[in-house]
Amino acid sequence: MRLTSLLLVEERLLEGEYFLKRMARERGEPFGYNLNAFLSAARSVTFLLQKEYSKIGGFAEWWALERANLAADPAARFFLELRNYSQKQGRISLIGSAAARVGRRSPWSHRFAGTAEAVPSVPLNRDVVDCGREHLAKVAQIVLRFSDRFPFHSCPSRALTPEGVQALEIDLDDIDAAHGYPRGWTRIASAEDQFERIRCVATLVDPVDFPAIRRIARLKPRRKKLPDDDLGKRLADAMVLAIERRRESSDEGHILTDFVANEILSSTKNGSG
Numbered sequence: 566m567r568l569t570s571l572l573l574v575e576e577r578l579l580e581g582e583y584f585l586k587r588m589a590r591e592r593g594e595p596f597g598y599n600l601n602a603f604l605s606a607a608r609s610v611t612f613l614l615q616k617e618y619s620k621i622g623g624f625a626e627w628w629a630l631e632r633a634n635l636a637a638d639p640a641a642r643f644f645l646e647l648r649n650y651s652q653k654q655g656r657i658s659l660i661g662s663a664a665a666r667v668g669r670r671s672p673w674s675h676r677f678a679g680t681a682e683a684v685p686s687v688p689l690n691r692d693v694v695d696c697g698r699e700h701l702a703k704v705a706q707i708v709l710r711f712s713d714r715f716p717f718h719s720c721p722s723r724a725l726t727p728e729g730v731q732a733l734e735i736d737l738d739d740i741d742a743a744h745g746y747p748r749g750w751t752r753i754a755s756a757e758d759q760f761e762r763i764r765c766v767a768t769l770v771d772p773v774d775f776p777a778i779r780r781i782a783r784l785k786p787r788r789k790k791l792p793d794d795d796l797g798k799r800l801a802d803a804m805v806l807a808i809e810r811r812r813e814s815s816d817e818g819h820i821l822t823d824f825v826a827n828e829i830l831s832s833t834k835n836g837s838g
Contacts, residue, residue: 568721568724568725568735568740568770569617569618569621569718569719569721569724570617570719570720570721570770570771570773571708571711571712571719571720571773571778572771572773573613573617574610574613574614574617574708575708575773575774575777575778577606577607577609577610577613578606578610578701578704578705578708578777578778578781579777579781580602580606581603581606581607581610581697581701581704581781582701582781582784584599584600584602584603584606585603585694585697585698585701587599588600588603588675588693588694588697589672589694592661592673592675593661596659596661596673596675597656597657597659600651600657600659600693600697601651601652601657603697603701604644604647604648604651605648605651605652607644607648607697607700607701607704608644608645608648610704610705610707610708611635611704611707614628614707614708614711615628618711618715618718621715621718623714623715624715627711627714627715631707631710638703639685639686639687640685640687640688640696640699640700641700641703642685643677643682643684643685643688644697644700646680646681646682647677647680650680650681650682654681657677657680658677658678658679658680658808659675659676659677659678659693660675660676660677660678660801660804660805660808661673661674661675662674662675662676662797662798662800662801663797674692674693674801675692675693675694676690676691676692676693676801676805677689677693677696677805678804678805678808678809679808679809679811683809684805684809689805689809690801690802690805690806691786692786695786695787698784698785698786698787699784699785699786701781701784702781702782702783702784702785705778705779705781705782705784706782708778708782709775709778709779709782712773712775712778716729717729717732717733718733719773720772720773720775721767721770721771721772722767722770722772722773725740725763725766725767725770726763726767727759727760727763730763737751737752737762737763737766738752740766740769741766744769751765751766
């Protein structure tokens with residue numbers, strides 16, 4: 566028989582985490598390249614789940630509930646559409662800015678604005694990396710829920726236990742053959758040593774790194790929030806809102822310029838510029 570595993574899913578989650586770390590250090594075009602790679606890695610997690618497990622009993626019903634939860638989550642839907650847009654249509658629209666600090670170099674922050682779909686309230690005017698961390702955590706939590714629901718299908722090491730062998734009706738001779746050994750190669754003469762044979766066969770497979778998946782599932786925003794009177798933050802906020810408001814306005818000629826100019830004037834009067 567063929568044992569199923571979340572190893573490829575684990576790999577995509579780690580890829581997503583890797584690109585998030587690169588995004589936190591980049592700006593301009595390199596930021597966009599890493600964002601595209603992150604979106605692709607995060608999206609492929611659920612693709613792989615469906616591809617690998619669609620024929621397992623109970624999966625279709627379980628996945629229908631998970632898919633309904635994702636569809637009801639505006640931020641999750643937004644990230645899905647971003648991936649589709651970046652893969653098939655064009656560049657994702659972003660606003661990049663840095664805090665207005667005198668005498669020191671400030672890290673850049675990027676925000677979604679002007680994409681094909683309106684930015685939902687949760688990611689609106691928030692750092693893209695922070696939003697990405699939250700999204701990847703949601704995806705990892707789906708994977709953990711799958712592993713709880715289908716423990717013996719999620720990892721070969723879990724399948725090759727006395728409970729897994731019984732539940733999946735595994736023929737250990739088939740496992741020997743799948744690894745290129747003669748059938749019965751790991752068989753021990755004494756019937757009482759079946760547990761030892763299972764333990765021996767389990768050494769032939771790679772376990773899933775569940776601690777890594779749980780770590781990703783706990784990801785949260787990590788950047789310190791800038792003060793509301795920071796000029797860089799106020800300008801970025803204003804530009805994002807102006808660009809998003811153009812969707813509802815027929816007069817696009819001056820709305821962005823006027824809105825940002827008012828914010829600059831307001832910030833200067835308040836002593837933050």
